[in-house]
Amino acid sequence: MTITIKKCTLADLRLLQDISYETYNETFKDHNTPENMNAYLKKAFNEKQLEKELANRSSHFFFVYFNNDVAGYLKVNMNDAQSEDMGAESLEIQRIYIKTNYQKLGLGKYLLNQAIEMAIERKKKNIWLGVWEKNDNALSFYKKMGFVQTGAHSFYMGDDEQIDFIMSKTLAL
Template sequence: MNQNIPSIHPCTLTDLPTLQAISRETFADTFGAANTPEDLAKYLDRAYAPAKLHHEMTNSDSHFFFLQVGSTVCGYLKVNTGAAQSEPMPADNFEVERIYIRKAYQKHGYGRILIELAEQLARDAHKSRIWLGVWEHNDNARGFYARSGFHQIGEHTFTIGGSRQTDYLLGKDL
């Protein structure tokens, strides 16, 4: 097997420590500079606590997939349907809650691979729209999603400590 060709596989509970580490690393890399160290630490401890991730991983309406190159996990995808979606949405909607790519592996096309997987999963589930939230100041991600055919369908407030931030909700009809 070529060590440079990415592979994708579903995450299992045995992957929880790796999932937690990548979640904390990528979130801090992306949002750390916009938050106080104290607020960021509290958020990371709460959002990516082992018990919380375990609950998310055992929810039948949520699915996690690792993207791996050789033996290195470069990032992951988390998708939700039904009541697992982070916003109230119609039943024919499919949420991409997280595409987290580790900093060293960004700009290699791995985000594209994961968004294409999400779109295929949504089609396989007979959903008519895929959607996600993206921070208003995450220009790289916003540009990526625009190039992928997503457009703004709403917004919501995302709070980290005392900082209230705006996430744009983006959607794409399938």
């Protein structure tokens, strides 16, 4: 078993788009209408949007490979790229997505640890993320990894307003 990580570049845009559609759809399609899913996927993962995110120096994408197969990805944001104003001492994990057939292999923990290492290297005191209030698996995982709920915010899936819990972890520097 070999797990590796690779920073995404603009040259990876198509692969990033494909894995974004696949993992997001696998995770949320059973809980949302097809219309709302399609609206969100088109807005969040269109070529222009991903190109803009990849070009932002305060955002970083990483693919995780399991035995040379792309199994998932991580997106982190700092500074003004954060989806909420959490300040310069914080790093946001905006996305950790693992393909269904690669779940339960420790890849989510691997990516989470990558984000924590990045935060520590950059002297960030906090790491945070938003997770859908009904995503019990993710909530359980983050709690197990030492995150606590510190707030909530609205998230729109198409025209459906949903609630994301904001979960945070203070880092020991």
